[in-house]
Amino acid sequence: MSVAALAAALRDAARESNHRRLLVLAGAREAGIDAAFDAVEGAEVPDDEVTIVTARDGFRFDRVAPEHARELLGTTRTAVICDAHESFSPNVVGRLVGTVDGGGLFVLLTPPLEEWPDRPGDFEASLAVPPSGVDDVGGRFRRRLVETLRTHPGVAIVDVDAGTVVRRPDDSGVSAAASRSSTAITPSSQSSRRFPQAAYEACLTTDQRRAVRALEALAGPDGTGESDGDIATPQAVVVEADRGRGKSSAAGLAAGSLAAAGSDVLVTAPDRRNAADVFARARELLDALGALDEPGEGNEGANADGTLVATGGGRVRFSPPAEAADLPEAPDAVIVDEAAALPVRLLSAFLDADAVAFVTTVHGYEGAGRGFSVRFRDDLTEAPHVVTDVSMREPIRYAPGDPVETWAFRALLLDARPPVDEAVADAEPSSVAYRRLTPDELAADESLLREVFGLLVLAHYRTEPDDLARLLDAPNLRVRALEYDGHVVSVALLAREGGLDAETRSAMYEGERVRGNMLPDVFTSQLRDEAAGVPVGYRVVRIATHHAARSRGLGSRLLDEIRAEFDGAADYLGVGYGATPELCSFWERNGFETVHLSTTRNESSGEYSALMLDPLSEAGRKLRDRHARWFRGRAPGILADQLRDADPDVVRAALASCPPPEEPPTLSDREWRVVVGAAAGPGQYATAPDAFRRLAFAALVGAPAGGDSGGEEVGLTPREERLLVRKVLQTRPWGDVADELGFVSTRQCMRAFGSACGTLVDRYGAGRDVVRRERARFEE
Incomplete structure (x- = not known):
């Protein structure tokens, strides 16, 4: 059978079932392109298709x-050829x-399939983290x-060099096409529907109509989302779906409906491109309703910043x-698209x-979404919102059971999950076993790989298919786990860093980026420490x-267990992460500084990153x-400049986790x-702010008191x-500090500051003659 005849047969079968088919043309590149x-x-x-x-x-x-393939997300093609x-x-x-x-x-x-695993390309070269070379990258x-190509239903393989069909698709595992309903959801009465009929007519599946109907909860009884009494109880709608189910389009139809009724709708997503479908559907609906305001020159129906403006004053x-x-600007409604790709704190x-x-x-290129469904659900449950959930299962572009979709899920582990709760619910530190998982073990055990990758997806708000290949093939990565009753209950991904030669360190110092060496790169290029790339460390990636x-x-x-394993074999353990008070405290408890x-x-x-180290050798120390x-x-x-807006609890935790100096702060008489005047008399912070800054900073990093100036604890609440961070270190205005920290007045805030200064004086100045004399004057 010729390639043309095979392709014709594949497309006939695809059209009959409303599924897709995958055709692999393996061999020399030019022959593959001709085929x-x-x-x-x-x-x-x-x-043109x-x-x-x-x-x-x-x-x-x-x-x-x-490198621009991302631009195709949200588009539809009849055939896509991937070289x-x-x-x-x-x-x-x-x-x-x-x-x-x-x-x-x-x-x-593809190259010949039997040779492809041993023929690294550009992506594999990117995994060759110095000092490793491309020959160290696995296949x-x-x-x-x-x-997966050789065994999955719906896949045909042609050897273009030999001109033979190696595999015709086995469609025995492909389900028949599901009929797609075109019947609109009918509410109890037409008048109860808050969105216009055109929004429902624009839906392509029953699932999409259900989602749009659920999103009506964002509107008040009159169809707007304005919060001035219309929404008596806060409302939250959660729309979950696999990729390709039309969830963003449903959100866009809801946004357009709300804007047409006069609401101000704020849309956010990890990247503006992720929200392209939302804006496209909202614009189409507003246009169909005759509610799209006249665009400015070259705006194509939107303001210059992409905002859609409705004739009634609403906008998206x-x-x-x-x-x-x-x-x-206090929006009436907020739509968070691709929410699983955002950290829980931000959600x-x-x-x-x-x-x-x-x-x-839920599953797909954008992220598996388990972190959202597991962690964020706790916050959502505690919120005062009435929560409406809707799941979308019916694909928009093809019928359910599509073999190409199930192949992609299998090949890229888009549906990887950790073990079921019951399998690990009784795990305790005393009942688990430490395991060093090699890439070969992971590649040979599909269940083990799925459990490990499923847990790693939970550890980060954005996981991509590339991460699976890195896990299996990157020479600098190590996987360590705790197992309970044969199941992975805790996992860490480590990256070997450092051990760089002088030439590489010099290039890094001069601004060249060196892949896979995040901590040495920051220390060298930003903090100007050319020797930072000499020690060998293991960074906890996740x-x-x-x-x-x-x-x-x-x-x-x-x-x-990781520390015990690498003690003597590496110079340090390290970590870099988006700083939150909880994470800072976790890493500090575990010896990182x-x-x-x-x-x-x-x-x-929206977080500032913290870098922390746990030394394992003299070089690491x-x-x-x-x-x-x-x-x-x-x-x-x-802190007084670039970090002036950092969360004071993050600052407190980061400073508390920093190794303290050996000497107490130094102040002139x-x-x-x-300072004593500010604590006990008429002294003012503005007279010598730097003195207060040195004392506050010393207290927050746990500097020693020196002499007979008191015990180990500073004693600040x-x-x-927080008051010292905001006012003294971040130099915020008194009024702003008072409002943020809940003082009834600026005067009360200043009195609390005086009390804190008294604690600092007790800690760092109690043994000094000048302090005793000054205090005695105010006590008389």
């Missing part, structure tokens, strides 16, 4: 470079599979991918997650809105414990000590008189510590 042209012609796919994703130029089809000979990665497959329409073909050009992911606008969490901030929708992917066994010390037990706080926020999480010393030296300056 792809034959396949498109044989399947009678018009050129074909996209080829390749690094090469010169095709009659629409061409997209692999895996160059610039291929698991992410590319994850982005492309969902763009093929029902009845279409996904064509994959396990590609081997696994080849195995976008803000990045960290900005949107502050609910700028919880949106519960300050009276009307909020969380729209998220650590996760099964939610059914959390808060029992399993994470700490795992870190203890702060050596750096970033001065810019992560765009998605020297690295820790000098960076802790430098951090203590620069922290007061950056005049400065001590000012948490509120007093």
